[in-house]
Amino acid sequence: MKLSLVLPTGLALAAAAVFTGGNTTEGYALLGHSLDLNQRDFRVFNGFTNTGANNNTTPHPEFPGATGAVMAIWKGAIEWGSRLHGTGSGDTTQSGGLGSGGANFDPSFQGEANVVGNIGDNICSNISGNSGGVLAYVESTGSGNWRMRFYTGWNWADGPGSIGFSQMDIQSVACHEYGHSLGLGHSGTGAATMAPSTSNGQTGPRSIHSDDIAGVQAIYGAASASKPIITSISSINIGSITINGSNFAATNEVWFTREDFQGNGTPLKVLNVPSTNGGTEITVNVPSNARGGDILVRKTGLNGGNALSNAWPFDVTTTQCPSNEIVCTNLPNSTGVPGTLSVFGSQNIAMNDTILAAGSLPAGEFGIFIYGQGDQLLFVSDGFLCINGSQFYRLDVVQVDMFGQVAYALDLNDLPPGGEISAGETWNFQLWHRDTPAGSGHANFSNAVSHTWCE
Numbered sequence: 001m002k003l004s005l006v007l008p009t010g011l012a013l014a015a016a017a018v019f020t021g022g023n024t025t026e027g028y029a030l031l032g033h034s035l036d037l038n039q040r041d042f043r044v045f046n047g048f049t050n051t052g053a054n055n056n057t058t059p060h061p062e063f064p065g066a067t068g069a070v071m072a073i074w075k076g077a078i079e080w081g082s083r084l085h086g087t088g089s090g091d092t093t094q095s096g097g098l099g100s101g102g103a104n105f106d107p108s109f110q111g112e113a114n115v116v117g118n119i120g121d122n123i124c125s126n127i128s129g130n131s132g133g134v135l136a137y138v139e140s141t142g143s144g145n146w147r148m149r150f151y152t153g154w155n156w157a158d159g160p161g162s163i164g165f166s167q168m169d170i171q172s173v174a175c176h177e178y179g180h181s182l183g184l185g186h187s188g189t190g191a192a193t194m195a196p197s198t199s200n201g202q203t204g205p206r207s208i209h210s211d212d213i214a215g216v217q218a219i220y221g222a223a224s225a226s227k228p229i230i231t232s233i234s235s236i237n238i239g240s241i242t243i244n245g246s247n248f249a250a251t252n253e254v255w256f257t258r259e260d261f262q263g264n265g266t267p268l269k270v271l272n273v274p275s276t277n278g279g280t281e282i283t284v285n286v287p288s289n290a291r292g293g294d295i296l297v298r299k300t301g302l303n304g305g306n307a308l309s310n311a312w313p314f315d316v317t318t319t320q321c322p323s324n325e326i327v328c329t330n331l332p333n334s335t336g337v338p339g340t341l342s343v344f345g346s347q348n349i350a351m352n353d354t355i356l357a358a359g360s361l362p363a364g365e366f367g368i369f370i371y372g373q374g375d376q377l378l379f380v381s382d383g384f385l386c387i388n389g390s391q392f393y394r395l396d397v398v399q400v401d402m403f404g405q406v407a408y409a410l411d412l413n414d415l416p417p418g419g420e421i422s423a424g425e426t427w428n429f430q431l432w433h434r435d436t437p438a439g440s441g442h443a444n445f446s447n448a449v450s451h452t453w454c455e
């Protein structure tokens, strides 16, 4: 069964000339509009109702924070990007990798929306029914404002690999429809993504054809030699990243993906960010309301598509210091429950504000906080020593108060030899304490908790 990929309303004539009327002309067709830099955003309102549309629950490092139909649509749009999206991986059905346009054109994924939005909000959403063979459509004013609708009446599949014969591929249809959004009509080249129809089970349109590439380059121009390029993103500090690449301007905008359901699709921008090392490096603080998504760099003050870089995947969790974790839970002490341990502080090593706090302990007993990097489960006295016995370090003697609690300010500048702590390191902490109420000579331990310091 052939199914139509419908035309943008308001632009039906331009595209219909290719689609119908026995036109034998090969090649792409232009709708006559283009997306300027403030319309490069797209969002997804995931209202697909069939199971196959959202059963890909496996995260992919190149599409951080997205699964299911959201990831599939992100892949469909990003295929039009100027160069490979990260490594280009994420689609095993195409050999060339995702990001094939080679034009002065790059989309900016802006997360999830929870509204259909108006034309111009650039949201991909769903609509009930199947409209007599129509899979999806783009509504556009013809001036570069758009929104995309997928009919839920089809047996949609989110991939990520091949799909069943009875299924319709979200990624392929998204790639086609986004082609309309950016200004392409239907192509007379049958193998093109912008060909007017597709079939169940097909994934070929996920990968744009040389004819589609010629089309996007006809609208936006082949990628300029001066266009900024991102080639990697690295992070060693809490909350900041270094963007590596080329052609960055003296001052730049760095575009992040905004948190889901926030804003109007406008990328989350950090303004006036300088580059260093001859325009090859940018260091920027990550805004607190950024989510995993894509980063793009725009040369400040320039408007053409050649002023905006390719989109590079960015996992916001890589800029966050790992959270504390309970390494082991101990046996009850004489209070009837296990001793607890919490590690407080900013995790910023320069702040030197780490506090070790233990509770649920026998009042008045003496103890020692210990720490190390290995872990084990060694029964000692009445509980478990959870820190590797051959490599742990002891802090000062403390005394449990009348409430069964004890706290200790860890001074990173005054640690035992061999137990020095550096940024990027994770250490495990535990309290050993005497437990006289349990019997003469008895002792026990609190839970053990890990804590990581960063710069």
Ligand SMILES: [Zn+2]
Pocket (backbone or CB within 6 Å): 005, 006, 007, 176, 177, 180, 186, 196
């Ligand atoms: Zn179409």
